[in-house]
Amino acid sequence: MTAETKYRVIGTRPIRPDGVDKVTGRAVYGADVKLPRMAHAKILRSPHAHARILSIDTARAEAVPGVLAVITARDLPEASGVVEAGEGGAVNMRDASHNILAHGKVLYQGHAVAAVAATSPHIAAEAVRLIDVEYEVLPPVMNVRRAMEPDAPLLHEDLHTDTAGEKSEQPSNIASRHLAEEGDVEQGFAQAAVVIEREFETATVHQGYIEPHATVAEWRADGQLTIWTSTQGAFAVREQCAEILKHPQSEIRVIPTEIGGGFGGKINVYLEPVAAVLSRKTGRPIKITMDRAEVLTGTGPTPGSYIRVKMGADREGRITAAEAFLAYEAGAYPGSAIGAGCLCVFAPYKLKNVRIDGYDVVVNKPKSAAYRAPGATVAEFATETVVDEICRKLGMDPLDFRRLNSAVEGDWKPWGPPYARIGHLECVEAAMASGHWRSPLQKTASAPDGAFRRRGRGVASGYWMNWDGTSSCTGRLNPDGTVSLLEGSTDIGGTRASVAMQFAEEFGVDYAQVRPQVVDTDTIGYTDVTGGSRTTFGTGLAAVELARRMKAEIRDKLAPLWEVEPGAITWNAGVFSADGRQATVPEAAKLLAEHGQHVIVSVTAKGSNASGAFAVHIADVEVDPETGKVDVIRYTAVQDAGRAIHPAYVEGQMQGGVAQGIGWALHEGYWYDEAGRLRNASLLDYRMPTTLDVPNIECIIVEVPNPGHPYGVRGAGEVPIVPPPAAIANAIYDAVGVRLRRLPMTPDRVLEAILASEAEA
Amino acid sequence: MATALLSDKVAVSATVNGEEVDFLCEPRESLLEVLRDRLGLTGAKEGCNNGNCGACCVILDGRLVNSCCVLGVEVQGSTVTTVEGLGSPDGLTPLQQAFLEEAALQCGVCTPGFLVAAQALLDRIPHPTEAEIRWWLAGNLCRCTGYDKIIRAVQKAAGAASA
Numbered sequence: 001m002t003a004e005t006k007y008r009v010i011g012t013r014p015i016r017p018d019g020v021d022k023v024t025g026r027a028v029y030g031a032d033v034k035l036p037r038m039a040h041a042k043i044l045r046s047p048h049a050h051a052r053i054l055s056i057d058t059a060r061a062e063a064v065p066g067v068l069a070v071i072t073a074r075d076l077p078e079a080s081g082v083v084e085a086g087e088g089g090a091v092n093m094r095d096a097s098h099n100i101l102a103h104g105k106v107l108y109q110g111h112a113v114a115a116v117a118a119t120s121p122h123i124a125a126e127a128v129r130l131i132d133v134e135y136e137v138l139p140p141v142m143n144v145r146r147a148m149e150p151d152a153p154l155l156h157e158d159l160h161t162d163t164a165g166e167k168s169e170q171p172s173n174i175a176s177r178h179l180a181e182e183g184d185v186e187q188g189f190a191q192a193a194v195v196i197e198r199e200f201e202t203a204t205v206h207q208g209y210i211e212p213h214a215t216v217a218e219w220r221a222d223g224q225l226t227i228w229t230s231t232q233g234a235f236a237v238r239e240q241c242a243e244i245l246k247h248p249q250s251e252i253r254v255i256p257t258e259i260g261g262g263f264g265g266k267i268n269v270y271l272e273p274v275a276a277v278l279s280r281k282t283g284r285p286i287k288i289t290m291d292r293a294e295v296l297t298g299t300g301p302t303p304g305s306y307i308r309v310k311m312g313a314d315r316e317g318r319i320t321a322a323e324a325f326l327a328y329e330a331g332a333y334p335g336s337a338i339g340a341g342c343l344c345v346f347a348p349y350k351l352k353n354v355r356i357d358g359y360d361v362v363v364n365k366p367k368s369a370a371y372r373a374p375g376a377t378v379a380e381f382a383t384e385t386v387v388d389e390i391c392r393k394l395g396m397d398p399l400d401f402r403r404l405n406s407a408v409e410g411d412w413k414p415w416g417p418p419y420a421r422i423g424h425l426e427c428v429e430a431a432m433a434s435g436h437w438r439s440p441l442q443k444t445a446s447a448p449d450g451a452f453r454r455r456g457r458g459v460a461s462g463y464w465m466n467w468d469g470t471s472s473c474t475g476r477l478n479p480d481g482t483v484s485l486l487e488g489s490t491d492i493g494g495t496r497a498s499v500a501m502q503f504a505e506e507f508g509v510d511y512a513q514v515r516p517q518v519v520d521t522d523t524i525g526y527t528d529v530t531g532g533s534r535t536t537f538g539t540g541l542a543a544v545e546l547a548r549r550m551k552a553e554i555r556d557k558l559a560p561l562w563e564v565e566p567g568a569i570t571w572n573a574g575v576f577s578a579d580g581r582q583a584t585v586p587e588a589a590k591l592l593a594e595h596g597q598h599v600i601v602s603v604t605a606k607g608s609n610a611s612g613a614f615a616v617h618i619a620d621v622e623v624d625p626e627t628g629k630v631d632v633i634r635y636t637a638v639q640d641a642g643r644a645i646h647p648a649y650v651e652g653q654m655q656g657g658v659a660q661g662i663g664w665a666l667h668e669g670y671w672y673d674e675a676g677r678l679r680n681a682s683l684l685d686y687r688m689p690t691t692l693d694v695p696n697i698e699c700i701i702v703e704v705p706n707p708g709h710p711y712g713v714r715g716a717g718e719v720p721i722v723p724p725p726a727a728i729a730n731a732i733y734d735a736v737g738v739r740l741r742r743l744p745m746t747p748d749r750v751l752e753a754i755l756a757s758e759a760e761a
Numbered sequence: 762m763a764t765a766l767l768s769d770k771v772a773v774s775a776t777v778n779g780e781e782v783d784f785l786c787e788p789r790e791s792l793l794e795v796l797r798d799r800l801g802l803t804g805a806k807e808g809c810n811n812g813n814c815g816a817c818c819v820i821l822d823g824r825l826v827n828s829c830c831v832l833g834v835e836v837q838g839s840t841v842t843t844v845e846g847l848g849s850p851d852g853l854t855p856l857q858q859a860f861l862e863e864a865a866l867q868c869g870v871c872t873p874g875f876l877v878a879a880q881a882l883l884d885r886i887p888h889p890t891e892a893e894i895r896w897w898l899a900g901n902l903c904r905c906t907g908y909d910k911i912i913r914a915v916q917k918a919a920g921a922a923s924a
Contacts (some may be wrong), residue, residue, distance in 0.1 A: 013864070015861045015862065017854045019861040020861070022869030023843065023853065023869075023872060023876060024844065024847070024848060024853070025805070025843065025845045025868070025873045026845075028803070029803075029806065031803075031807065032797075032803040122789065190847055208904050209868070209904055210806070210814060210816055210868070210871045211806065211808065211868070211870040211904060212807070212808070212810045219868075258870075259868060260806070260868045260869070261867075262868075289807070291809075292808065292809040292814075358865025492865070492867065492905075493868065503789045527911050648863075648864040648910075649864060649867075651910075652864050652905070652906055652907075652910060655906060655907030655908075655909045655910065656867065656905055656907045657907075659904075659906075659907030659908065660907075662905065670777070682809065682811060682813065683809045683813035683814050688904065689907075690897070690899045690900075690902065690908075691896075691898045691901075691911075692895055692899045694907055694908055694909075696912065697907055697909050
């Protein structure tokens with residue numbers, strides 16, 4: 001739990017290399033890019049949740065002075081194929097193309113229909129309103145359970161349910177079914193002393209990054225396309241654009257700008273191909289930025305869900321069986337995070353008898369996208385709430401229960417090999433030993449206004465599987481001994497620092513001697529998205545390998561100068577030596593440069609064992625029984641980070657994830673009317689937590705090294721969003737004795753539950 | 762219809778980050794647009810364009826405002842400070858330094874707004890309590906940090922200023 005002192009750089013807390021630019025306003029984000037002759041575009045979006053497009057007349061828009069071009073889906077080639085987009089899942093490119101400009105039908109309010117390029121964004125916005133679209137409005141399907149009914153209106157007449165490769169005969173809104181079974185569930189429940197089965201519903205929520213999507217594309221006459229964009233993965237943008245535009249990847253260069261948050265939502269393309277086509281048409285660079293309403297209605301939120309979880313335990317508290325039914329709203333096109341939800345639903349526990357049944361279902365909402373531990377949060381909300389109920393029934397401490405049932409190395413998990421070395425048990429034990437858990441909670445309190453409040457404490461575990469993927473780094477030894485470290489991973493939360501630190505540790509130099517830069521797709525080898533909590537792990541692996549190869553190359557080039565064999569040169573703590581000669585890295589760099597020798601090395605590394613991350617959270621809440629308002633008054637997050645390269649940035653991930661989890665638990669949700677229109681498409685009405693909604697968040701970093709990484713790193717970014725909804729729901733129960741099984745747990749729902757329980761009593 | 766799209770521009774003079782500037786803008790342009798598109802000051806960000814996220818915060822004649830909710834033509838004769846106006850070429854302000862040391866930013870896109878807002882707070886209340894900091898910064902949304910380290914950075918900067 002304490003950082004070992006064998007490292008010089010790892011475990012320290014240096015300032016990030018991009019920090020000064022970011023506190024002085026100089027960092028260039030997507031919307032800050034400006035090119036000579038740049039024009040601007042706006043998107044026309046569907047007002048209907050479900051409608052057939054009968055006609056589109058662009059004549060009035062085209063007549064506006066300053067309008068340069070208008071495009072619709074007709075201007076895109078018919079795309080096909082599937083692109084792997086990391087934890088965003090596989091992207092069907094026909095669907096992706098139809099999602100960025102509607103083809104025949106609009107499938108959600110906010111679905112892009114046409115785009116206008118003009119000399120100013122205001123002219124483009126005015127002209128967009130002059131496009132005449134004739135719609136035949138169709139009945140929308142806004143809820144996963146309704147969408148699964150046989151008589152539900154169909155979104156896609158050619159969609160058939162895929163069950164392990166078998167297609168259903170009848171078309172359906174159910175895109176796929178995922179089933180995993182182990183042992184004998186019926187027998188397991190028969191052995192149980194307590195069986196609890198509950199239903200849960202969760203609302204669609206958004207990643208809520210503060211920077212709206214923004215892109216600039218320039219299509220030159222020779223066919224070379226350059227795209228500046230705010231993305232989690234420049235190569236993912238290149239690949240998707242190539243498929244959608246039917247343009248060779250070699251002709252597309254993607255320059256990632258600084259990115260103002262992503263959380264999974266900036267992997268799929270929305271604007272880039274549209275800007276590219278408009279640029280080709282106008283011969284000018286085209287910039288498109290979304291406004292906030294477009295972000296909420298027109299990008300990819302996380303799925304709403306319906307979940308049923310049934311668990312049984314014997315008298316000693318051992319889980320005897322577990323069963324889950326999960327149905328996720330994919331949105332307008334197939335591809336929710338249902339697979340990950342199924343994988344995570346029971347992940348913290350050792351299970352012998354288990355059955356998991358998951359459904360990916362299309363509804364008339366925006367096509368869902370990844371959101372921090374995609375699919376896991378709602379699934380584990382259900383499980384962890386049921387576990388709490390079992391503990392109450394058995395009169396068992398919830399951390400004792402988790403310690404008893406914790407999954408450990410070698411235990412079964414659905415799909416894939418058994419668990420490698422994991423740290424759930426260590427997190428449970430750290431939570432038990434925490435100051436928070438050991439300090440008693442006063443169960444009632446009076447607020448500053450004199451009103452009466454009830455307090456409660458809840459705990460929950462969480463799991464996210466993490467992703468390995470492929471990363472590249474290029475290192476150039478400069479004559480002054482510094483190293484230019486080029487990376488393909490966009491830096492959302494400090495990964496320039498965490499990757500450079502691993503390089504510095506391995507290369508035997510100070511952190512300040514490493515100059516990391518995030519570069520474009522023509523400058524660096526293939527790199528998967530910054531997602532799946534993979535960058536510090538996977539790009540870190542590449543950086544460590546790079547340091548090793550650069551040391552070898554320095555040895556090879558020093559050898560003839562020192563007139564020794566390369567094998568005779570040893571390296572220790574940043575110093576090369578042979579035959580009584582010595583050179584530090586800067587000395588070696590200078591010597592090599594003087595002899596016209598330069599060291600430039602590129603590495604592409606594929607990780608193979610990201611290993612999962614576990615967390616255990618403790619929440620104290622205060623409930624106003626008169627209004628149902630819930631305040632989180634104390635919060636502790638315990639998490640296995642494998643090895644915390646930069647502990648402050650790991651804490652930052654934990655605290656940020658907790659805050660998003662608190663928002664998901666208490667405030668956030670898409671509110672649709674009967675016609676399928678989103679009624680809270682602004683940051684006033686889509687209520688993300690403010691400084692007043694979250695307390696300081698105490699962090700306990702557990703370090704159970706991941707054997708799949710030379711320094712033991714596990715991805716840390718995603719798992720902290722998983723436990724908060726359940727921890728808070730369990731704390732609400734502890735405070736007021738009611739179980740909330742719908743997210744968000746808004747004051748009206750909490751109050752309704754309190755009043756219902758009082759009426760029962 | 763067409764002519765209505767091409768509004769006349771208005772000449773405006775103001776002091777921005779200590780420099781006298783003159784610019785032409787359309788009456789419908791927000792101060793945020795003017796700063797970003799006409800003056801090349803892209804530090805202030807658009808997160809919502811309706812005053813709910815605080816990413817575009819600037820100090821206008823001593824008052825903290827969301828520049829997306831002020832028109833460019835309104836700043837005639839006024840003094841505006843943006844994030845680019847904090848600190849100096851050879852040094853960061855205690856707040857900027859504390860944000861770096863305390864890891865108070867992740868993606869950094871809300872950071873300019875938080876720095877300007879927090880500076881406006883410290884200009885008024887040099888030693889705020891945690892409750893005062895949280896209250897004052899409630900108009901600035903951050904989605905990455907959970908606010909913990911931002912609050913600590915402001916506390917640290919306030920402490921450093923008194924030292």
